[in-house]
Amino acid sequence: MIELKNISKDYIDGESITSALKNVNFKIEKGEFVSIMGPSGSGKSTLLHILSLFDRPTAGEYFFNVEDTSTLSDEQLAHLRNKTMGFVFQAFNLLGRSPVFENVELPLLYSDIPKDQRNAVVLKAVDSVGLSGKLNVECGHLSGGEKQRVAIARALVNDPDLIFADEPTGNLDSKSGAQVMSILHDLNEQGKTIILVTHETYTAQFAKRLIQLKDGEIISDGAIKERRNAKDEFIK
Amino acid sequence: MQNRDSIKTAVKGIIHGKLRSLLTILGIVIGIGSVILLMSIGDSAKQVILGQVQGVGSNLLFAVPGGSSGGRFSAPASSQGVVIKTLVQGDVDSLKREPTILAVAPLVTGQGRVISELNDVQTTFIGSNEDFFAVRNLVIDRGYKFTREDVDSLIQVAIIGPTIAETLFGEMDPIGKTFRMKNTTFRVVGISEKKGVGPLGIDEDSMIIIPVTVAQKKILGTDYYNLILMQAGDSYDVNFVKERAVSVLRQNHRITDPNKDDFTIHTQQESLELLGSITSIMTIFLTAIACISLVVGGIGIMNIMLVSVIERTKEIGLRKAVGATNKDILQQFLWESVILTGVGGIIGIISGILFNAVIYFVLIYIVKTNWVFSLPPSAIGIAFVVSTLTGVAFGIYPAREAARKSPIESLRYE
Known part of the structure; x- marks a missing residue:
């Protein structure tokens, strides 16, 4: 699904050049649950931005579903993001004054799903995160856990193959955090590829594979031996 | 993004900032209202003045002392205070x-x-x-x-x-x-x-x-x-x-x-043409003054839209993250300013007509003059086109600013 070849990213500020990523290489297959972990300044956010097609690398090649993304225009990248990717952010990034329904519907506005089919798709996504009863509640009035579940429903509504979760439990209490991880776990079980970006070892251990970054380089990449079970954590 | 969704999104954006939108619309209402009012007053004045000249009689010729020095409408010396x-x-x-x-x-x-x-x-x-x-x-x-x-x-x-x-x-x-x-x-x-x-x-x-x-x-x-x-x-x-x-x-x-x-003869038709051209110039002059308020209203739109773009940076980032293209964002913000000016234009046209009617009643029933009510269709047409163009002209820059925003920077914006 994803293949990075010698990806580098430099930021130029006046005369100083900062290398955020240096020759990063890896592949992620469909259905994987990967944690990308590293301390602040390790390059994990830069890597997430490149993987999610928000940003382009300075050097190297990024193949998404075998297609070289460097050949795609910004508009094509936006369409690709809309069709194949879902996003869950630490800060939820919801439209606070809009109801749950409209927040979840948002990606559909930029897709080619006809208007008459949108209702059913939104209801299904909201139902999958257990918020059917709050469809018309303004997101600003929801709890942190509920907000993140709305964000997950929004990430799911276009039925993407890949979900990016950027510190999804960072702003949540442990119970809500576990619930969110449990939902991501289920989605992975259903075949969705999940890429989780975190600086916490605890959260990273819910994934099947861990890529660790330091100073823009991969320092380890392998399966997690003692994987945490999000279901069990949530029940506790 | 379909135009219908783009318009719906723009309308929601306008409703979410009610007070801001109302104040923006007010600027356009005043501008368009002034254009309608002054064009109508100009046209009424023209009709009244021409009506008076026609009312003097029919098939008339006027001989005045003193020759006219040049063109068809040159004023004879006698009209400039010289006794001839x-x-x-x-x-x-x-x-x-x-x-x-x-x-x-x-x-x-x-x-x-x-x-x-x-x-x-x-x-x-x-x-x-x-x-x-x-x-x-x-x-x-x-x-x-x-x-x-x-x-x-x-x-x-x-x-x-x-x-x-x-x-x-x-x-x-x-x-x-x-x-x-x-x-x-x-x-x-x-x-x-x-x-x-x-x-x-x-x-x-x-x-x-x-x-x-x-x-x-x-x-x-x-x-x-x-x-x-x-x-x-x-x-x-x-x-x-x-x-x-x-x-x-x-x-x-x-x-x-x-x-x-040493004399000048004008026909009534020539006088009508002369007066017609004078009143037309007066109408154009009045409309130009009204247009200044429209420009001020337009700058108001641009100002408010620029503030709106900054306030909604995170929303722009989010929309881009979930698949909005630069064109989608540009369209959304452009629709917002066009709708604001469109609504302002319609209210302005109605207010202009109402004020015109008030002026008519005051001049007829209180001041007791021979005023006529005039509402040239061109005034409404011009006002509507100008208000929409104002929306586009003054909305395009903020909309482009919004469309250019980087999704990463926007999502990080606090």
């Missing part, structure tokens, strides 16, 4: 003999203090002959007009307007009563029909009309005319009659070189 004495009784007699001319009314005008047994007042008088009433379409409400004999015999009679009649004689019947002007006593023989105050503030109901001979010999002490009014015969083309009149006066004044004419 070239039009005299001999000219009137010759013009009366010209078969293409139906009636000839020479005119002198002046100001005088008028004293009656009840009151004394400063007013304007006109001295003319018996043809004046027919040429000017002046109807005598009560009494009678003075005759050729009255004029020839220097009889001191007067036709007065209803307003001055009331001022001078109160509730008494003015017919047969006398008043004094410059030591001359006049007997009122007729009251002219009520005409009201003209748009230029000339109150025709306060005028006094006396025989031209009396005015010249007993009041002004002159033997020349300020103006000669002529009515062309019905079966003749007015321009042909003008040529004939010019030829008669040149012959009288022994002028061989047309460039040395």
